[in-house]
Amino acid sequence: GESVGLHLPTLSVQEGDNSIINCAYSNSASDYFIWYKQESGKGPQFIIDIRSNMDKRQGQRVTVLLNKTVKHLSLQIAATQPGDSAVYFCAENLMGNNRKLIWGLGTSLAVNP
């Protein structure tokens, strides 16, 4: 459903701290998950993805954790920098759904210098 009237969740962290952004996904049949970063006035930028046969994947300064038991996805950003300030979206791909993504509501990350 649409989150009319709800504010975008916000996470505020100090520069240099680690950030953890959480996402509860909707469908146990989803087999592929992606994190995107969206800066103001721009399109979403791919950060990292993970397939359902994995529970952890690491990239440069980012780690994605997948817990299929509770349908939970998280994005960890190490040593958060001001340039990490953006809205972060998780997205899930339902198996066999022709690559259509189901999008989370987004979390706004604010990094304080």
Next chain:
Amino acid sequence: GAVVSQHPSRVICKSGTSVKIECRSLDFQATTMFWYRQFPKKSLMLMATSNEGSKATYEQGVEKDKFLINHASLTLSTLTVTSAHPEDSSFYICSAASSGYSNQPQHFGDGTRLSIL
């Protein structure tokens, strides 16, 4: 790699005008492209899935005669907002998925800010 170019980035026009937005995959072939609409501080709302060489698949509630989609080649899809009205003002974003394996991320253009006066 995986660069998607969207043009124009911003359009301001009068009510009743038709506006065409282009989405190009610059360094890969995309059999499937997606068109989204995004309202301020909201998530992306899928409007339609564009498949090369065939008709687009529209999401429920999206008027296909209002939002015309053409995906004539593996690198170009266009969205035309016909007879645009102020309520069509929004941020429109396209994405492209490369041909081949299904578990590949969509890559996004930088969006088009459409303002109808």
